[in-house]
Amino acid sequence: MNRRAMRVISFVTQKGGAGKTTLAVNCAVAAEKSGRKTLILDLDPQGSAESWYQDREADTPRLVKIESWTLPEAIAKAHTAGYELVMIDTPGRDEPSVTAAIRASDFCIIPCRPTPVDMKATPPTVATIARLHKAAVFVLTQTPPRGERVREAEVGLAMLGVVCPVRIVSRAVYQDAHGVGLGVLEFDPEGKAALEMTELWDWLAKKMEKIVYEPKEADIA
Ligand SMILES: Nc1ncnc2c1ncn2[C@@H]1O[C@H](COP(=O)(O)OP(=O)(O)O)[C@@H](O)[C@H]1O
Numbered sequence: 238m239n240r241r242a243m244r245v246i247s248f249v250t251q252k253g254g255a256g257k258t259t260l261a262v263n264c265a266v267a268a269e270k271s272g273r274k275t276l277i278l279d280l281d282p283q284g285s286a287e288s289w290y291q292d293r294e295a296d297t298p299r300l301v302k303i304e305s306w307t308l309p310e311a312i313a314k315a316h317t318a319g320y321e322l323v324m325i326d327t328p329g330r331d332e333p334s335v336t337a338a339i340r341a342s343d344f345c346i347i348p349c350r351p352t353p354v355d356m357k358a359t360p361p362t363v364a365t366i367a368r369l370h371k372a373a374v375f376v377l378t379q380t381p382p383r384g385e386r387v388r389e390a391e392v393g394l395a396m397l398g399v400v401c402p403v404r405i406v407s408r409a410v411y412q413d414a415h416g417v418g419l420g421v422l423e424f425d426p427e428g429k430a431a432l433e434m435t436e437l438w439d440w441l442a443k444k445m446e447k448i449v450y451e452p453k454e455a456d457i458a
């Protein structure tokens with residue numbers, strides 16, 4: 238039987254506070270809700286995804302906190318266990334574990350706030366992704382609901398790569414949901430954040446399907 242390909246996605250940028258953990262857990266909740274068995278791997282020693290999971294009542298999407306040297310083994314195990322998606326949350330520093338996460342990924346998501354400091358922090362991440370020949374997209378996060386600033390940021394990032402047309406607006410509900418171990422889709426299913434997160438995940442999932450699947454060691458073995 239031809240097993241459906243497992244995809245590995247990492248949330249990367251050396252800028253702390255950009256929204257990696259928020260996007261990782263909310264995308265995982267959206268993916269699981271759409272029927273795809275999803276695993277979150279928390280590579281950040283600070284463990285903010287792990288603490289979200291500890292506050293959570295539901296077991297899914299499952300989360301495991303690991304050290305970066307066990308990443309290939311964790312991914313192989315996820316494949317054996319029948320996961321369809323692995324989402325890796327990474328630390329906000331340029332360190333070897335971030336490179337390891339990018340290397341293990343099929344697809345990288347680079348969250349970026351529309352500020353000059355955040356924009357200036359992206360090129361090293363983009364360079365590592367390019368060196369490892371991985372597909373990546375930018376997602377604008379914590380944006381004002383509208384305005385010229387976001388538009389300018391979008392134009393700036395478009396010079397470096399693909400920018401997701403769905404923007405994640407700054408909303409207290411992201412913080413409130415995180416604090417009680419929920420995704421915004423669960424915390425306020427009818428709210429604006431739930432709508433934009435659904436749109437974001439739909440867009441990312443479609444984009445990812447267009448990527449040529451590279452077999453991993455786990456597939457070949
Ligand atoms: N869209 C958003 N609206 C409001 N607050 C947000 C949003 N995204 C993230 N935050 C908050 O900003 C802080 C940093 O986000 P986080 O996801 O932890 O970033 P990172 O993992 O990149 O360091 C957290 O307190 C988080 O709750």
Ligand SMILES: [Mg+2]
Nearest residue numbers: 257258281285
């Ligand atoms: Mg984080």
